[in-house]
Amino acid sequence: MxxxxxxxxxxxxxxxxxxxxxxxxxxxxxxxxxxxxxxxxxxxxxxxxxxxxxxxxxxxxxxxxxxxxxxxxxxxxxxxxxxxxxxxxxxxxxxxxxxxxxxxxxxxxxxxxxxxxxxxxxxxxxxxxxxxxxxxxxxxxxxxxxxxxxxxxxxxxxxxxxxxxxxxxxxxxxxxxxxxxxxxxxxxxxxxxxxxxxxxxxxxxxxxxxxxxxxxxxxxxxxxxxxxxxxxxxxxxxxxxxxxxxxxxxxxxxxxxxxxxxxxxxxxxxxxxxxxxxxxxxxxxxxxxxxxxxxxxxxxxxxxxxxxxxxxxxxCTFCTICGDKDETSISLSKLPRWEVLGSENTLRVRDWLYRISIDVSYRAFHARSHDPLVMRAALQPNTAKPQVLEKMVRFASQLTIDSINHAKEFKKLCDQGRELEHPGYKDIHDDQFMTPKVKRAFLEMYKESVQNPATLNTLFGLKHAILLSFRWSIDGVGGARFRPLAIWKQIERGEGRIPYPKLNSEYEAIHGKIKLTGNAPLPEAVMFPLTANENLGHLALNPFNLMDFWTRPVDHTDVFEEDFNCSVSRQADTYANIEASVRYNYSISKINNECILDYKTPEIAYIKLDGKVLNGLAKNKLLTNGFYREIESNFYSRFDAVCTENDDATVIEGIMNKVFSQPVKVSSSVPYLQSQSLFCGYSAKSKAAEPAKNFTRRTTKVKKGKFVRGNTRLRFYSNQLNSRLHNAHAQNKTLLLPNYETHTQKFIGAHDKTHFAGDIENLQIDDAALTNWIELGGIEEALQLHDNDIIETIKKRHLRKYRPHHVRRYKGTRPAELLLERGVISVDKGYFEQLKFILKRTQIFNEMGLFQFQSMKLSEVANHPKAISMTQHRQDKANMLQIVRKHRNAQRKAVTRGFTQSIEDSATSNLTVLFKYAIESIKVAVHVKNMEYFKLKFNTSNVPALDRANTSSIWLALTFGNVSSIDDVLCLIMTQQQLISLKGCPRSYIKLSKKVADSLRELSFEIEDALGQWSELISMLENTSEVTDFKCAIQKYAPPGSLVDDLLGSWKPGIKYFNEYKANAVADIKQVKSELVELKTQLRRIGHTSLKKMGSKMTLSDKLTVLNNMVKN
Structure with missing residues (x-):
C-alpha cells in the first residue's frame, strides 16, 4: 500500500x-x-x-x-x-x-x-x-x-x-x-x-x-x-x-x-x-x-x-515648521542619555512655541508703521504679546542655565572618575543593543562633549539680553526697561524660574486635538489717527511728514545745559553728501615684527558734492574745513581694523598694500546745506516717468472652486499729488542752499563694517565698551531702572487703578539711548539714518499712546473710541484718492497750458531765491564772523557763529566760483534745454539777462559795503600788540550798531593766547576778504561786459526784432 x-x-x-x-x-x-x-x-x-x-x-x-x-x-x-x-x-x-x-x-x-x-x-x-x-x-x-x-x-x-x-x-x-x-x-x-x-x-x-x-x-x-x-x-x-x-x-x-x-x-x-x-x-x-x-x-x-x-x-530643537509633533525630538527625549541633559524640557518649549504660532490670541496689536496718505498709525498683529516675549526669554534663559549646570555636574563626576554615576553615561554603557565598537566611540564622544555646555543648549546669554533690551526699547515693546536683562540675571541667580510648558501630547489629553488652522482667522490691522481733528479733504492736498511731529523727549539729563550735557549733541537738520577719490600715500616699515606707519598727504583725483565735481576755491575750502580729517580718519580706521584682525607685520603690510593699491572712495557729509528743487516750468518734450499709482495685490486662493481673498502684508504709499504728465514735462533745477535749522539728539556710536572682514552687523555689541560698562556699574544702573518700573506698574497697580494690560507698558527709549551713550551698542554708518528714523518714530508713537494696546484683546482694541477698522480706512482712503484724482486732472490741464508759457516768469522767481540767499550769505560770512572774533555779540543761534560764516563762504564759492558769464548764472536756475529755448526768443533773453546783470552788480555792491564797514577796524588791529589797544580799537572803529553785547569787558586773555588769537582772527578775516574781493571783481566784470558780448553775438535779424519790440513797448 x-x-x-x-x-x-x-x-x-x-x-x-x-x-x-x-x-x-x-x-x-x-x-x-x-x-x-x-x-x-x-x-x-x-x-x-x-x-x-x-x-x-x-x-x-x-x-x-x-x-x-x-x-x-x-x-x-x-x-x-x-x-x-x-x-x-x-x-x-x-x-x-x-x-x-x-x-x-x-x-x-x-x-x-x-x-x-x-x-x-x-x-x-x-x-x-x-x-x-x-x-x-x-x-x-x-x-x-x-x-x-x-x-x-x-x-x-x-x-x-x-x-x-x-x-x-x-x-x-x-x-x-x-x-x-x-x-x-x-x-x-x-x-x-x-x-x-x-x-x-x-x-x-x-x-x-x-x-x-x-x-x-x-x-x-x-x-x-x-x-x-x-x-x-x-x-x-x-x-x-x-x-x-x-x-x-x-x-x-x-x-x-x-x-x-x-x-x-x-x-x-x-x-x-x-x-x-x-x-x-x-x-x-x-x-x-x-x-x-x-x-x-x-x-x-x-x-x-x-x-x-x-x-x-x-x-533645530525649536523648529515649529515640522508641525505639532517633532518625531526626532520625541524619540530622543525618551532615552535617558538625552533626557537627563534637558532634551524633554527643550521639546516642551518647542511644543509651546508651536501652540503660540497657531493661536491668534497671543498676537499683539503693535504700532510700527503708518499710512502717510491718511496719517494714521497701523496696529498690526505681527508680533507676540509682551507676556509671551518675556516667557520666551525666560524659557531660553532657563534652558541655557540648565545646560551650564549639566556640564558642570558631569565635569565634576569625570574629574573624580565617577562618570558611570551619571544617568546618561550609564544608559549608554548599559545599552545591550549596541556593539562594543560603537559603544566605545559613543562613550568617548559623550564624555568629551557633555562637559562643554556649548554642545547642549546655548540659546541665550548676557549679550542676547542686552541686545533684546535695546531692540525692545527702539521698537516700543511693552514692559519694564531692560526687562530681558533683568530676566537673564534673575535666572542666572537661580531665581524666578517657572515650570516648563506642557508637551503637545499632554496638552491634547486635556484640551483635545491641536488644529493647525488655530482658533480664529488672522485679524486685520486696526488704524488710529495721528492728528487730533482729522480733515481728510485738507490732508489729501496738503500732505506732511510724520517726522514733523517729532521733538526730542526730555529726560533727567536735560537738567544740565546743552554745552555741559555730553549725552546729547546738536545736529544739522540737513546735509549734503560729499565723495572723493583718494590715492593714499604711505610707507610701512617693520621693526621686530612691529609696523611703523608713515602717513603722507594723499592724492585726490576728484571731489563731488551732491554729485557735482568741484574744483578751485570750493574744493580747497571743503578740504580744509574738515574733509581732510575725514580722509585721514578713513585710512587709520582701516589700518586699525587690519591690525586688530592680524598680528603678523608682513601680513598687515600685504593687506594694506592690496587694499590701497587703487584709489578708494571716501564719503562724508557737509552740514547746513540743503538740496532744493526749483520749478522751472514745463517743456513740450517729455521725459520718462512712472505712472503715479501704487498698490499691493491681496493674496487670493482657490478653495473648492471658489476664489477666497486673504490678508496680505500691509504696505503703505506716500501721497503723490503730481500726475505722470507733470513728472514727464516738469523742468526742475536742483540747487544747494544754506539751511541752519538744527536739532539735538542722543549720542549714537558708529562703526564702518566695510573695514572688517568678519560678520559685522548693523547693530554691533562692542566687547571693550561692554566690559567697561559692566565695570562701571552699568548692569546695576540698568537693573535699577527696571526695578523702578516694576514698583510703579505692579506694586502700585491698585493705587493707580491699573488694568491687566497696564502692567506691561512701554517706558520709552532710555535703554537704547543709555546703551548708545556708553558705546555698548555701535551702529553701522550705513544704518545710522535708519536707526534715527526708528527712534524718532517710536518716540512719536509713544507720545501719542499707541503702545498701550499690546496686551489688549482684539475686541478691546477694535472698540476703542479712536480705533478705525480697515474697512472704514479703505473707504476713507478711496475718498481721499478721489480728491487727489481731481487735483491731478486740473494739473494735467495746467501742464498742457504751460507748454506755451514763457520761461521768464519761473526764471525770475528762481533768480529772486538765488540772490536772496547770496546777499544773506555775504552778510553772514562778513558780519557774523567779524562780530564773533571781536566779541561784539552773544551768539544766540544754535549753530556756532564761525560754522555759519564758514558755510556761507563755502556756499558762495560753490555757487559763484565757476560763474564767468550770465549764461552760467542762468544755468544755476534753469535747465540747459530751457536756456537754449530762451535764446530762441531774443527779447526775453535780453530782458532776463539785464535782470541777472543788475542782480550781480547789486551783489558786488553788497560785498563792497560789507567789507568797507570793517576795513578801518581791521587795518588798525593789525598794528596792535596789547589787549587794551585791541579792545579800544574795536570800541572806536566797530561799525555802527555792531556793539550789541558787552563781551569785551569780561574778556581777559593772557598775552600769549591773545597774540595767537589775534593772529588767527586777522588771518581768517583777511582770507575771507581776499575771496570776496575776487568774487566782487568777477561779478562786476560779468555784469558790465556780458550784455555787450551778448549783443555782438546776435544776428542782425535778432537785433531788429529786439528793437522792434522795444519800440512797440
Whole structure:
C-alpha cells in the first residue's frame, strides 16, 4: 500500500542560503565602493583640471559625510600624485544654529577634532569651522525681539536663510576676502561647492537639485563658471553623490574608515580612508532618532528654499515648521542619555512655541508703521504679546542655565572618575543593543562633549539680553526697561524660574486635538489717527511728514545745559553728501615684527558734492574745513581694523598694500546745506516717468472652486499729488542752499563694517565698551531702572487703578539711548539714518499712546473710541484718492497750458531765491564772523557763529566760483534745454539777462559795503600788540550798531593766547576778504561786459526784432 504525505503550510520552515546572502551583500558593497571611487574620480578631474578650491558645507549627517569623504580622498590622491599642491585649501564648514539636536552637536565637535588631525597627518590643508548665525539672526533674538511672529507650515519662513545659509555664505566670503586682501594666489581660484544633494531623496530635494542646476556631467561643470553668487564672489556647485540612493549611502558608511563595520571579501581595509576608524556612531545616532532619513542640509548659494519644511531629521530643537509633533525630538527625549541633559524640557518649549504660532490670541496689536496718505498709525498683529516675549526669554534663559549646570555636574563626576554615576553615561554603557565598537566611540564622544555646555543648549546669554533690551526699547515693546536683562540675571541667580510648558501630547489629553488652522482667522490691522481733528479733504492736498511731529523727549539729563550735557549733541537738520577719490600715500616699515606707519598727504583725483565735481576755491575750502580729517580718519580706521584682525607685520603690510593699491572712495557729509528743487516750468518734450499709482495685490486662493481673498502684508504709499504728465514735462533745477535749522539728539556710536572682514552687523555689541560698562556699574544702573518700573506698574497697580494690560507698558527709549551713550551698542554708518528714523518714530508713537494696546484683546482694541477698522480706512482712503484724482486732472490741464508759457516768469522767481540767499550769505560770512572774533555779540543761534560764516563762504564759492558769464548764472536756475529755448526768443533773453546783470552788480555792491564797514577796524588791529589797544580799537572803529553785547569787558586773555588769537582772527578775516574781493571783481566784470558780448553775438535779424519790440513797448 502506498503512503500519502500530507504537508501543513503552517509548519513549513523557510530555509535561507547564507552563502548566497553573503555573496549578494559582498557584491553590493563592491558596487557602492565603485560608486564612491567614481565620485572621487570626478572630484579629482575638477580639482586637477581647473584652478579651484573645494568648499563643503557639512552637517556631518550621512549625505554630507559621504561627500566630505569623497572630496578628502580626491585631495589625498591628487596630492600624493603631485597633481595639486598640498597647500591648496579645502574649506569645510558646519553650521550650528545654536539650537541643534544634542546628538549632532556632540558628533560634529567629536568629528572636527579628528578631521583636523587626519588632514594634518595626510598633508591636506583642511580648514573646518563651526559657524553660527550672527547675534541678531539667532532664533530667540529674532523672535523674542518682536521682529517676527513664530512661523508654522501654513506661513512662509525664512529661518533656513538666516540660521543656516547666511552663516555658511559669510564664512566663505570671509575666507575668500582673506585670500584677496592677503595677496594669496588662491584669491584668483574658482570656488566649487560640493553638496550632498541626491536624486534618491524624494521629490522635494530632487527639485532643489534641478533648480540649482546640479544635474550636469563633469564637462558641463568645467565649462560653466557662473553658477552661484555668494556676495560678489562667483561659485560653482557640484553634487558628486546625486545618483546614489539612501541605502547605498548607509552601505558606504559601513565600509568607510580604517576599521570599517563591514568587510569586503577579497579586499583589504581601508576601502575608504576616513578621519574616523568607523562610522558606526553616526549610524547609531540615526537609529536613536527613529525619524526620517536625512539631516538638515543646504548648499551654499542656494536660495530656492526659505525653510526646511520640517522634514529634516536632525533639525533645530525649536523648529515649529515640522508641525505639532517633532518625531526626532520625541524619540530622543525618551532615552535617558538625552533626557537627563534637558532634551524633554527643550521639546516642551518647542511644543509651546508651536501652540503660540497657531493661536491668534497671543498676537499683539503693535504700532510700527503708518499710512502717510491718511496719517494714521497701523496696529498690526505681527508680533507676540509682551507676556509671551518675556516667557520666551525666560524659557531660553532657563534652558541655557540648565545646560551650564549639566556640564558642570558631569565635569565634576569625570574629574573624580565617577562618570558611570551619571544617568546618561550609564544608559549608554548599559545599552545591550549596541556593539562594543560603537559603544566605545559613543562613550568617548559623550564624555568629551557633555562637559562643554556649548554642545547642549546655548540659546541665550548676557549679550542676547542686552541686545533684546535695546531692540525692545527702539521698537516700543511693552514692559519694564531692560526687562530681558533683568530676566537673564534673575535666572542666572537661580531665581524666578517657572515650570516648563506642557508637551503637545499632554496638552491634547486635556484640551483635545491641536488644529493647525488655530482658533480664529488672522485679524486685520486696526488704524488710529495721528492728528487730533482729522480733515481728510485738507490732508489729501496738503500732505506732511510724520517726522514733523517729532521733538526730542526730555529726560533727567536735560537738567544740565546743552554745552555741559555730553549725552546729547546738536545736529544739522540737513546735509549734503560729499565723495572723493583718494590715492593714499604711505610707507610701512617693520621693526621686530612691529609696523611703523608713515602717513603722507594723499592724492585726490576728484571731489563731488551732491554729485557735482568741484574744483578751485570750493574744493580747497571743503578740504580744509574738515574733509581732510575725514580722509585721514578713513585710512587709520582701516589700518586699525587690519591690525586688530592680524598680528603678523608682513601680513598687515600685504593687506594694506592690496587694499590701497587703487584709489578708494571716501564719503562724508557737509552740514547746513540743503538740496532744493526749483520749478522751472514745463517743456513740450517729455521725459520718462512712472505712472503715479501704487498698490499691493491681496493674496487670493482657490478653495473648492471658489476664489477666497486673504490678508496680505500691509504696505503703505506716500501721497503723490503730481500726475505722470507733470513728472514727464516738469523742468526742475536742483540747487544747494544754506539751511541752519538744527536739532539735538542722543549720542549714537558708529562703526564702518566695510573695514572688517568678519560678520559685522548693523547693530554691533562692542566687547571693550561692554566690559567697561559692566565695570562701571552699568548692569546695576540698568537693573535699577527696571526695578523702578516694576514698583510703579505692579506694586502700585491698585493705587493707580491699573488694568491687566497696564502692567506691561512701554517706558520709552532710555535703554537704547543709555546703551548708545556708553558705546555698548555701535551702529553701522550705513544704518545710522535708519536707526534715527526708528527712534524718532517710536518716540512719536509713544507720545501719542499707541503702545498701550499690546496686551489688549482684539475686541478691546477694535472698540476703542479712536480705533478705525480697515474697512472704514479703505473707504476713507478711496475718498481721499478721489480728491487727489481731481487735483491731478486740473494739473494735467495746467501742464498742457504751460507748454506755451514763457520761461521768464519761473526764471525770475528762481533768480529772486538765488540772490536772496547770496546777499544773506555775504552778510553772514562778513558780519557774523567779524562780530564773533571781536566779541561784539552773544551768539544766540544754535549753530556756532564761525560754522555759519564758514558755510556761507563755502556756499558762495560753490555757487559763484565757476560763474564767468550770465549764461552760467542762468544755468544755476534753469535747465540747459530751457536756456537754449530762451535764446530762441531774443527779447526775453535780453530782458532776463539785464535782470541777472543788475542782480550781480547789486551783489558786488553788497560785498563792497560789507567789507568797507570793517576795513578801518581791521587795518588798525593789525598794528596792535596789547589787549587794551585791541579792545579800544574795536570800541572806536566797530561799525555802527555792531556793539550789541558787552563781551569785551569780561574778556581777559593772557598775552600769549591773545597774540595767537589775534593772529588767527586777522588771518581768517583777511582770507575771507581776499575771496570776496575776487568774487566782487568777477561779478562786476560779468555784469558790465556780458550784455555787450551778448549783443555782438546776435544776428542782425535778432537785433531788429529786439528793437522792434522795444519800440512797440
Amino acid at each position: 502506498g503512503a500519502v504525505n500530507i504537508f501543513n503550510p503552517a509548519n513549513t520552515i523557510d530555509v535561507t542560503d547564507i552563502t548566497s546572502v553573503n555573496t549578494q551583500e559582498n557584491e553590493r558593497l563592491k558596487h557602492v565602493l565603485d560608486l564612491f571611487n567614481a565620485g572621487v574620480k570626478e572630484v579629482r578631474e575638477l580639482i586637477e583640471t581647473t584652478k579651484s578650491i573645494a568648499v563643503i558645507k557639512s552637517s556631518m549627517g550621512k549625505d554630507s559625510t559621504v561627500t566630505l569623504l569623497m572630496v578628502i580622498e580626491a585631495y589625498r590622491q591628487s596630492i600624493a600624485e603631485n597633481k595639486i599642491e598640498k597647500e591648496r585649501p579645502l574649506l569645510v564648514s558646519t553650521v550650528n544654529t545654536l539650537g541643534e539636536i544634542f546628538a549632532m552637536n556632540m558628533f560634529v565637535a567629536y568629528c572636527r577634532k579628528r578631521l583636523l588631525k587626519y588632514g594634518k597627518d595626510a598633508g591636506i590643508n583642511i580648514s573646518h569651522e563651526i559657524v553660527t548665525p550672527t547675534l541678531q539672526d539667532e532664533f530667540f533674538v529674532k523672535y523674542a525681539g518682536a521682529q517676527k511672529f513664530v512661523s508654522n507650515s501654513t506661513r512662509a519662513g525664512d529661518c533656513t536663510i538666516q540660521l543656516k545659509l547666511n552663516p555658511s555664505e559669510n564664512y566663505v566670503k570671509k575666507t575668500l576676502h582673506g585670500f584677496k586682501t592677503g595677496g594669496s594666489k588662491y584669491a584668483n581660484y574658482n570656488v566649487i561647492s560640493y553638496v550632498g544633494s541626491r536624486f534618491g531623496e524624494g521629490n522635494r530635494r530632487t527639485k532643489n537639485i534641478n533648480k540649482s542646476n546640479l544635474s550636469r556631467n563633469i564637462n558641463e561643470l568645467i565649462a560653466d563658471v557662473d553658477e552661484v553668487k555668494v556676495g560678489t564672489y562667483k561659485m560653482q556647485s557640484f553634487a558628486p553623490i546625486k545618483h546614489i540612493t539612501t541605502d547605498e549611502v548607509f552601505d558606504l558608511l559601513r565600509i568607510a574608515g580604517n576599521k570599517p563595520l563591514k568587510r569586503i571579501k577579497g579586499m583589504s581595509a581601508p576601502y575608504i580612508p576616513a578621519f574616523l576608524d568607523d562610522f558606526g556612531l553616526l549610524i547609531e545616532l540615526y537609529g536613536n532618532g527613529a525619524g526620517s532619513k536625512e539631516t538638515c542640509d543646504i548648499s551654499i548659494g542656494q536660495t530656492t528654499n526659505t525653510a526646511c519644511n520640517g522634514k529634516s531629521r536632525f533639525g
